[in-house]
Amino acid sequence: MLLSIISTFSSLLPLGTWILGWRKGFPPLAQRLGLYVLLSATVEISNWALIMNGSIKNNLPVLHVYTLIEIGLLLWCFSAIIRGLNFYLIVTLFLGFVALEIWLIQDWQPLEVYNTVVRSLESVLFILLSVIYFAKTIWNMHVEHLTQEPEFWFCTALLLYFSGNLIIFGFSNMMNQSPLIQQVWILHSILNLVLNGLFSIGLWKAQHKTN
Numbered sequence: 001m002l003l004s005i006i007s008t009f010s011s012l013l014p015l016g017t018w019i020l021g022w023r024k025g026f027p028p029l030a031q032r033l034g035l036y037v038l039l040s041a042t043v044e045i046s047n048w049a050l051i052m053n054g055s056i057k058n059n060l061p062v063l064h065v066y067t068l069i070e071i072g073l074l075l076w077c078f079s080a081i082i083r084g085l086n087f088y089l090i091v092t093l094f095l096g097f098v099a100l101e102i103w104l105i106q107d108w109q110p111l112e113v114y115n116t117v118v119r120s121l122e123s124v125l126f127i128l129l130s131v132i133y134f135a136k137t138i139w140n141m142h143v144e145h146l147t148q149e150p151e152f153w154f155c156t157a158l159l160l161y162f163s164g165n166l167i168i169f170g171f172s173n174m175m176n177q178s179p180l181i182q183q184v185w186i187l188h189s190i191l192n193l194v195l196n197g198l199f200s201i202g203l204w205k206a207q208h209k210t211n
Contacts, residue, residue: 003186003190004185005048006189006193007188007189007192007193008044008045008048008192009045010192010193010196011037011040011041011044011045011192011196012041012045013197014033014037014196014199014200014203015034015037015038015041017200017203017204017207018030018033018034018037018038018203021203021204021206021207022034024207026203026206026207027080027150027206027209028080029077029080029151029154029206030150030202030206030207032073032076032077032080033077033154033199033202033203034203035073036070036074036077037199037203039066039069039070039073040070043062047059047062058112060111060112060113060114060115061111061112064101064105064115067101067115067122068094068097068101068118070122071093071094071097071125072094074126074158075090075093075094076090077154078126078129078133081133081151081154081155082129082132082136085129097118097121097122100117100118100121101115104117116169119165119169120166120169122162123162123163123165123166123169124162124166126158126159126162127158127159127162127163127166129155129158130155130156130158130159130162131159133151133155134155134159137151148205148209149205150202150203150205150206150209151202152202153198153199153201153202153205154198154199154202156198157194157195157197157198157199157202158195160191160194160195160198161191161192161194161195164187164188164191165188165191168184168187168188
């Protein structure tokens with residue numbers, strides 16, 4: 001319970017870093033990432049408050065919508081660092097996920113069920129994009145101090161987060177009735193902490209990079 005609460009409110013760390021550095025100016029990636037962090041913090045904390053208050057018992061319908069918005073925002077972030085990921089490709093990928101979500105809601109995973117299929121495919125997509133960034137960076141060798149680059153922390157965060165989530169979403173249905181399910185969601189909370197921690201470092205690096 002405590003870990004889950006800490007994980008939920010950890011989104012305030014990158015959000016605070018983004019707000020503090022906003023007036024100093026950010027490169028495009030950090031500006032877009034800040035919007036994603038703002039969305040994440042708003043949804044996570046609002047859901048937690050509503051559940052604790054007893055106002056809602058099932059927040060899974062919100063997750064279906066949130067997942068699609070998350071995909072759109074993260075694709076927009078990646079377009080700032082990967083050439084070739086242009087507006088038309090982003091729209092095509094996004095609409096593909098929207099169509100898949102609508103089809104699954106009707107035939108397989110309604111709003112009251114965890115959207116494991118879309119979440120798993122989302123994980124695969126952002127793992128691939130992160131790997132593409134690292135492959136291009138290593139191949140070109142144009143960065144002297146990689147850990148000083150905001151893009152490094154952004155892609156590392158997503159690579160770790162979605163790699164872990166791919167395992168969780170891939171096996172969650174099989175372990176739904178298993179005693180291990182609690183440990184699985186503990187892992188999810190830890191991954192969320194790692195994601196927000198690395199995003200905070202990336203936003204901090206972006207702030208100092210512009211000075």
